[in-house]
Amino acid sequence: MAMFVHLTSAADAPRVRRSGIRAESRGPEGARGVFCFPVLPSFTLTHQWLRELARRGTRGGMVAVHVRLDDGQQVLAGHYAAGRKRPPHRPMTAAEAVRTIAAVEDPRGWEVFLPRAVRPAEVHRIRTAPQVVGWRYWPGSNGVRPCTCVGCRVRGEYGGSRLRRRNPHPLDGPPPPVPVLLDRIAAAGDPGDPAALSDALHWLGMRRRGPVPALAPLAAHPEARIREQLVWAIGRWSTPGVAALLDALADDPDPEVREAVESVREPL
Template structure:
């Protein structure tokens, strides 16, 4: 049996002990599953992702979930940067452990299990070291930080000054709300899915939004639009968000329901 560690919020620990780890992460090719890392002889390398994951915030700190997988279980293994190029290799779990352990520098490597982790595969759940690992990328110290929306941490120390000093050319501030609502209206009724998803992506960069105007998209026939709506309103402080998510939690599409679960677990 191959042993891996999955790092997650301590708030998820009771549910994981009871029902395992949900397949809510997106992997190579859009697959859903669980990210983890082999348990190596080095405690620091085994928990290398802790400090980076802590940047996104967690309720009650982080925990390390040790899972045992059958040696023959198919997984994807590679550096996190290989994911975008669909270059991660499909191997057996035992081979993934062997490959990572043989590396001179395994920092930034990851293993993706393309399914949920069953309760009987959870070996133990314990507190994770809160300062182990790297931030941003391995060897990031001394390298110009990225200020794109995906990399920056909202409310992080010095984040505003950093964005002012190093504005990202491909991000910038989101278009004004009236412009985005015009795009939503121009998409038609029920609306072109691609145009709506793009507009919702911009809305997701805001702290508040026009929930009354966008609430109708919860009934859009395209599940991708409904899922994007979940991610768009996830961090809004606008009244009515909880009620909207309550309705989407019963959506007929499993991806939409899992998005609501992931948003609430992270909150």
């Protein structure tokens, strides 16, 4: 039996003991499943993902769920940056995944994806873990100034405001007032200059709420990248009408627009 560790919020521990681990994550090939990592001799490497996962928010801290999988269980293993500078995740058995990652010179950033839920009988134990182990942002980021742009920062992150004051980014904002942005969209014409619309949607995406009816016509813009950016701009808004607009964009002919809708609808 191969042993893996799955990191989750402490608040989920009772449910995991009772029902196992839900298949809530989206894997490399689009399937739902569970991310985990082999239990290696190095405690730090085994729990390397803890600080990065905790950076996105936890409930009561993080715990380590040890999972026993059959050696022949099919999984996907690879580096999280696969597809850019690294080869894609490869299908292999659980035992092969443990051997492969243990043999890598630097296994930081590697991950294993189980394309199904973890059954309660497969949960070996749940233990607390130090909350400061592992890397943040990316492996080897220690000593590198973190990026404070709107795409990299985490809203509500501890120390985030102090970091942005010390290291401001030109895309940080504050965003222009909504009437000014709507005037820019109107001045862009019909169907609208993509550069001007992209700039306005960037600033609107920093807000918690916004003018959904005024932006709804952009769902029919001829350029797919504008429709995709519209999804990212309104996806986290709490304004009435967002769900209906996302429903319409979920059937967009462009696959990247549809994937953007799925991403913004996933729980944070």
